[in-house]
Amino acid sequence: MSVILEAHRLSRSFGGLRAVNAVSFAVEEGEIFGLIGPNGAGKTTLFNLMTGLTPVSSGTFTFRGTQLTGLPPHRIAGLGIGRTFQNIRLFKGLSALENVKISQHTRTVTGLFGGIIGSKTSRLEEIAVEEKGWEILKLVGLADRATEIAANFSYGEQRRLEIARALALDPKVLLLDEPAAGMNAAEKQSLTAFIREVRDLYNLTVVLIEHHVPLVMGLCDRIAVLNFGELIAVGSPEEVQKNPAVIEAYLGAE
Amino acid sequence: MEEFLQNYGFLLVTLVQQSLLAMSLYFPLSAGQLSLASPGFYALGGYVAAIMATADYFAPWRDALGWAIFPLEWLIAGLVSALLAFLVGVPALRLRGIYLALATIAFVEILRVVCLNLAITGGAIGIFGIPQLFESRWGYIWIFGPLLVITLIFSYRLDRSRVGRAFKAIREDELAAGAMGINPTHYKVLSFVIGAVLAGIVGAMSAPFLNTWNARQGTFDASISYLAYVLIGGGRSLWGPMLGAVLLASLPELLRPLKDARLIINGMVLVIASIYLPFGIAGALQRLKLSTLKRYASLRGGR
Numbered sequence: 001m002s003v004i005l006e007a008h009r010l011s012r013s014f015g016g017l018r019a020v021n022a023v024s025f026a027v028e029e030g031e032i033f034g035l036i037g038p039n040g041a042g043k044t045t046l047f048n049l050m051t052g053l054t055p056v057s058s059g060t061f062t063f064r065g066t067q068l069t070g071l072p073p074h075r076i077a078g079l080g081i082g083r084t085f086q087n088i089r090l091f092k093g094l095s096a097l098e099n100v101k102i103s104q105h106t107r108t109v110t111g112l113f114g115g116i117i118g119s120k121t122s123r124l125e126e127i128a129v130e131e132k133g134w135e136i137l138k139l140v141g142l143a144d145r146a147t148e149i150a151a152n153f154s155y156g157e158q159r160r161l162e163i164a165r166a167l168a169l170d171p172k173v174l175l176l177d178e179p180a181a182g183m184n185a186a187e188k189q190s191l192t193a194f195i196r197e198v199r200d201l202y203n204l205t206v207v208l209i210e211h212h213v214p215l216v217m218g219l220c221d222r223i224a225v226l227n228f229g230e231l232i233a234v235g236s237p238e239e240v241q242k243n244p245a246v247i248e249a250y251l252g253a254e
Numbered sequence: 255m256e257e258f259l260q261n262y263g264f265l266l267v268t269l270v271q272q273s274l275l276a277m278s279l280y281f282p283l284s285a286g287q288l289s290l291a292s293p294g295f296y297a298l299g300g301y302v303a304a305i306m307a308t309a310d311y312f313a314p315w316r317d318a319l320g321w322a323i324f325p326l327e328w329l330i331a332g333l334v335s336a337l338l339a340f341l342v343g344v345p346a347l348r349l350r351g352i353y354l355a356l357a358t359i360a361f362v363e364i365l366r367v368v369c370l371n372l373a374i375t376g377g378a379i380g381i382f383g384i385p386q387l388f389e390s391r392w393g394y395i396w397i398f399g400p401l402l403v404i405t406l407i408f409s410y411r412l413d414r415s416r417v418g419r420a421f422k423a424i425r426e427d428e429l430a431a432g433a434m435g436i437n438p439t440h441y442k443v444l445s446f447v448i449g450a451v452l453a454g455i456v457g458a459m460s461a462p463f464l465n466t467w468n469a470r471q472g473t474f475d476a477s478i479s480y481l482a483y484v485l486i487g488g489g490r491s492l493w494g495p496m497l498g499a500v501l502l503a504s505l506p507e508l509l510r511p512l513k514d515a516r517l518i519i520n521g522m523v524l525v526i527a528s529i530y531l532p533f534g535i536a537g538a539l540q541r542l543k544l545s546t547l548k549r550y551a552s553l554r555g556g557r
């Protein structure tokens with residue numbers, strides 16, 4: 001197993017608040033890596049640092065040895081890091097199919113005029129993009145509603161569509177920010193199986209933030225725990241569960 | 255027929271011309287950018303054409319090229335507009351929403367004041383006696399008409415292409431578009447340049463059509479008119495800007511018998527439409543079509 005993502009003393013302050021404080025960890029290729037911690041621990045901020053949406057205050061972050069810190073979000077996405085958002089950010093006014101077509105942008109090359117005149121490359125690409133769009137919508141079970149606009153979808157469906165959109169990017173790493181939030185028990189159950197399935201299907205590495213403890217414990221190979229911006233534990237679900245600092249953080253927060 | 259064209263030819267060509275200018279706003283808007291710079295590029299394109307058509311320096315060109323000087327004027331107006339749009343767009347498109355709108359209005363004003371003070375643009379008097387391409391006003395439909403058709407095809411194809419999807423993604427959510435691999439700056443500037451090129455070419459075609467060109471072409475008022483066309487017609491539909499332009503540009507003519515009261519009616523139409531038609535007329539028609547289809551489907555026993 002080789003390291004695919006590596007954070008080295010990543011930090012970010014907002015004014016006086018150290019939202020992420022000197023966090024270092026490494027994610028192995030192919031694993032499902034959980035990120036947990038009480039509200040406001042800095043989990044989402046860490047995702048934003050990893051995807052370039054928030055500039056780092058200090059520290060570095062690498063993907064297969066390539067330095068990502070300082071790169072704009074679209075470059076990081078192009079290198080193969082796809083993500084979803086805690087507060088769902090779909091292209092709401094567009095259809096489900098368009099949502100999954102859009103994120104194939106970096107895998108295609110058609111320029112303005114090629115697209116307008118319908119060059120050979122553009123026509124071939126359009127067909128491939130359309131096909132892959134349908135394939136991914138089928139995978140998440142939304143193919144029968146492909147032409148409906150995203151805003152019409154239920155909460156759980158929107159979460160699934162967001163995962164679909166990230167998958168259409170053809171990523172190596174998938175970052176999921178609370179994918180089960182707002183889902184009912186049955187949906188949560190199938191989400192676990194679904195995440196495993198796509199990991200195997202596309203040879204992905206998955207990093208996921210989740211509050212729902214049974215889901216995290218059952219799904220993740222390893223778990224990192226953040227508290228007040230600091231990493232207080234990393235390890236297998238069993239190790240983390242027994243860790244006194246983790247118990248303290250969760251009980252203290254309650 | 256002849257008499258009809260005599261009377262209404264100018265109006266018809268003007269409607270097509272205004273539709274084109276509305277479309278020039280639609281392109282940046284399709285990438286979520288509220289730019290009011292079109293009148294500036296329209297004025298610029300007109301000056302390019304007027305200068306090439308009248309300045310002594312270009313006399314040998316005109317002699318050598320004959321009528322072909324006209325398409326050359328359009329081409330050069332388009333290129334100059336593209337270049338200036340790129341130079342202005344890169345810094346200006348860092349601004350969002352209303353701030354971008356204000357910056358583009360400032361751009362239009364600066365350009366106007368510059369043209370008012372340069373010798374080459376004829377100062378306050380402007381450039382007049384611009385040679386005609388056609389014998390009648392009506393004849394200009396043969397250049398504006400095809401340009402409108404090309405623009406509509408362009409925008410229809412764009413909507414279904416990779417670049418058009420990138421525009422839409424940025425309009426929907428710029429941050430998410432970035433996270434999905436789309437370079438927002440690149441596509442925002444591109445959408446701005448497309449609009450500018452169109453406005454520049456329309457300006458170059460309009461210079462002979464209007465016969466004179468001066469700093470009254472391309473003002474703040476024009477910015478607001480074009481914006482109204484797009485908002486009333488519908489900024490999310492290919493046909494919207496054209497619909498709005500035709501309606502609003504012909505309204506003053508239709509209401510002419512009402513004298514000054516027509517301004518009040520004109521204003522009322524704007525207010526009512528912006529309250530009751532958030533996505534413009536085209537958006538309302540779209541919804542009407544959808545609900546009719548649904549009702550039809552349910553009658554047939556569908557969902």
Ligand SMILES: Nc1ncnc2c1ncn2[C@@H]1O[C@H](COP(=O)(O)OP(=O)(O)OP(=O)(O)O)[C@@H](O)[C@H]1O
Nearest residue numbers: 014017019037038039040041042043044045046086
């Ligand atoms: N853009 C910002 N400006 C200022 N403060 C911020 C910003 N983003 C996050 N913070 C603060 O940083 C801290 C960490 O926030 P973050 O959203 O990363 O937490 P989280 O672990 O994802 O929490 P939750 O479980 O509630 O989603 C919080 O105190 C938050 O208020």
Ligand SMILES: [Mg+2]
Nearest residue numbers: 043044045086
């Ligand atoms: Mg969060």
